[in-house]
Amino acid sequence: MNFQTIFNQKFPQVEALAPGRVNLLGEHTDYNDGFVLPTAIPQQTVVQIGLSDDRMYHFYSENLDERVDMVEESFKSGEMQEEYARYIFGCIQVLKEVGYTISPINLYVKSSVPLGSGLSSSAALEVATIRGIRQLFNLPIDDVEIAQFAQKAEIQYAHVQCGIMDQMASSLADTEHMLFLDTRTLERRVLPLPEGAKIVVIDSGVPRTLAGSGYNERRAECEQAAQLLGVKALRDITDVSLVETLPEPLRRRARHVVTENNRVLEALQNVASLEQFGELMNASHASLRDDYEVSVPALDILVDILQKTPGVFGARLTGAGFGGATVALVAAGEEKNIAEKVLEQYNHAGYTGNILVGA
Ligand code: GLA
Numbered sequence: 001m002n003f004q005t006i007f008n009q010k011f012p013q014v015e016a017l018a019p020g021r022v023n024l025l026g027e028h029t030d031y032n033d034g035f036v037l038p039t040a041i042p043q044q045t046v047v048q049i050g051l052s053d054d055r056m057y058h059f060y061s062e063n064l065d066e067r068v069d070m071v072e073e074s075f076k077s078g079e080m081q082e083e084y085a086r087y088i089f090g091c092i093q094v095l096k097e098v099g100y101t102i103s104p105i106n107l108y109v110k111s112s113v114p115l116g117s118g119l120s121s122s123a124a125l126e127v128a129t130i131r132g133i134r135q136l137f138n139l140p141i142d143d144v145e146i147a148q149f150a151q152k153a154e155i156q157y158a159h160v161q162c163g164i165m166d167q168m169a170s171s172l173a174d175t176e177h178m179l180f181l182d183t184r185t186l187e188r189r190v191l192p193l194p195e196g197a198k199i200v201v202i203d204s205g206v207p208r209t210l211a212g213s214g215y216n217e218r219r220a221e222c223e224q225a226a227q228l229l230g231v232k233a234l235r236d237i238t239d240v241s242l243v244e245t246l247p248e249p250l251r252r253r254a255r256h257v258v259t260e261n262n263r264v265l266e267a268l269q270n271v272a273s274l275e276q277f278g279e280l281m282n283a284s285h286a287s288l289r290d291d292y293e294v295s296v297p298a299l300d301i302l303v304d305i306l307q308k309t310p311g312v313f314g315a316r317l318t319g320a321g322f323g324g325a326t327v328a329l330v331a332a333g334e335e336k337n338i339a340e341k342v343l344e345q346y347n348h349a350g351y352t353g354n355i356l357v358g359a
Contacts, residue, residue: 001065017047019041026038039174090154094153144168163183205351225257263280288317339358
């Protein structure tokens with residue numbers, strides 16, 4: 001299948017790409033106005049777009065082999081079941097809401113970003129879609145605005161109260177650098193990945209769905225904690241002892257956010273060695289597991305195997321949690337060896353993992 005056979009149109013008028021991301025440090029901090037440190041992964045989402053010659057929008061996902069043909073009204077009446085199409089149509093809608101005219105299009109999407117592993121396949125789809133639409137209709141929007149529109153589409157049309165990390169990473173990061181982002185001000189710094197190390201990402205094989213998970217619940221708990229502490233967002237607390245006055249489970253949730261923000265800042269300012277960076281990642285996992293409670297047994301086992309493997313500086317779950325993937329920082333040149341060895345042990349423990357980056 002390709003654009004031509006699906007839409008019976010000779011060529012797409014534009015093609016746009018966007019990568020998935022893996023977050024090294026700063027988990028569940030973005031919707032608390034905090035700090036994050038993601039990098040792009042090599043896997044990308046590609047969209048090809050042409051103008052539709054009827055009054056309908058036509059979308060096709062190569063990965064899912066799903067076609068959606070629709071007029072605008074059918075989306076408004078909530079008829080659209082196909083999740084990938086919601087993201088695409090959500091992007092179109094948010095652009096229309098700010099006054100751009102987006103006439104009906106044919107959009108073909110294919111992606112090598114794994115779905116449901118916490119590597120932001122949805123952000124890659126949103127960013128690639130808006131990039132393609134920007135090009136096709138010559139819209140005067142920059143890469144930060146692309147991320148902002150993409151986040152809005154996810155919140156309003158996929159109903160996930162996400163922060164802006166994934167969309168900013170997909171829109172602005174590359175695979176050679178980490179993107180330090182202050183999610184309150186959107187100030188950012190592009191830094192080289194730690195020298196002498198490579199990234200290994202392994203999928204736990206336990207799928208996760210954001211909207212169905214406790215993600216929105218965690219977000220609400222953080223907002224409640226901030227309110228009780230009298231601050232705009234948990235980002236405004238840097239002294240972790242201040243959270244001790246909160247009732248449980250808000251105390252633990254807030255403790256994670258405050259310590260995680262501090263870990264990102266420490267990685268930025270005080271890290272002299274790969275070992276130190278790795279320790280921050282290990283501490284992040286413990287905090288996500290014990291205080292934030294977004295890990296699952298499979299992730300804990302996989303992280304534990306990684307952390308015990310020589311050549312691994314640090315490892316943690318990455319993304320929202322509740323399943324999905326782990327990220328590890330390992331000695332450069334050793335990534336394939338390490339990933340395969342770890343996977344063997346993990347599979348031996350009764351799980352079915354999958355190396356996503358580093359093989
Ligand atoms: C998901 C969300 C992000 C962020 C992470 C957790 O990926 O989309 O905004 O909150 O979870 O760090």
